[in-house]
Amino acid sequence: MLGASIIIPNLHSPVLGNVLAALRRQTVPPLEVLVIGQDRYGVAAAAPDIRFIETPHPTPPALARNIGVVYARGVVCCFLDADCVPAATWLERLLAQQQQGRPVVSGSIAIGVPGESFWQRCDNIASLGWFLATAPAGERHFLSTANLALRRDVLHHVGLFNEQYRFPASEDTDLSLRLRSHGYPLYFAADATVYHRTQRTTPARIWRHIWLHGHQWIPLREQHGHMFGVPYWQRLARRVPLLARLLIPLVALRDMYDLYSPQPTLLRRFSRTMPVVYWARWAGYVGQLDYLKEQRAQL
Incomplete structure (x- = not known):
């Protein structure tokens, strides 16, 4: 199985501890887990099995991911948001697609899970509706970096995340377009699921x-x-x-x-x-x- 570096950009996520606990329960363990950014709760710094790269200032997701890539040792870079709790088979399913010859694979967002509020559900559907676990697997025009695996050599081939996008919205679409322009198909694996604990809980x-x-x-x-x-x-x-x-x-x-x-x-x-x-x-x-x-x- 390919060695995977899990790269998590973080800005004081209150559910980071749940994310890290879920990564420890993976059916295929990652090579390493890197958390980049700031963590007022001290969860990442206190975890001996986590590499915490603290930044002096709040860091946009694109820059945080790029820092993670610089430090990553795995053949595959798996990008995971700090509010996305992976299912136990999440990494196994992503790496299985990699071994089938798909160098760029995005997983899905679970919907209707216990503890999910009505407003969280609405936000997930409105913003990530094409990447829900209810969506059919297959090729996509764009992928979400909330739950994405790609080979590190592919990322270096097309270039890292564009840091001009300072807000979390378009850096993943920009990367998707550059991947497509270089001939890499973008595959969506509906069975590689995470639980998105978004903090957007109001209209x-x-x-x-x-x-x-x-x-x-x-x-x-x-x-x-x-x-x-x-x-x-x-x-x-x-x-x-x-x-x-x-x-x-x-x-x-x-x-x-x-x-x-x-x-x-x-x-x-x-x-x-x-x-x-x-x-x-x-x-x-x-x-x-x-x-x-x-x-x-x-x-």
């Missing part, structure tokens, strides 16, 4: 989260324009922003169809979340319009 926090995704989406598209065209709504957002704002309910409805139609279990078991998820999807488009408004103000 305001959920809105802010999805808004940030949208706010960084346009510069991301501009940087990787050769990878895809510009959708009609984004062209409209530049030319007639008021009309684009009025059309947000329709484009968010399209998102809902794309999200729920391939996941009948999600639709059947968690239909109560749909109004909130629909509302949250609006936030991404508002974020794009706000970004364009800021750009116009600078001209």
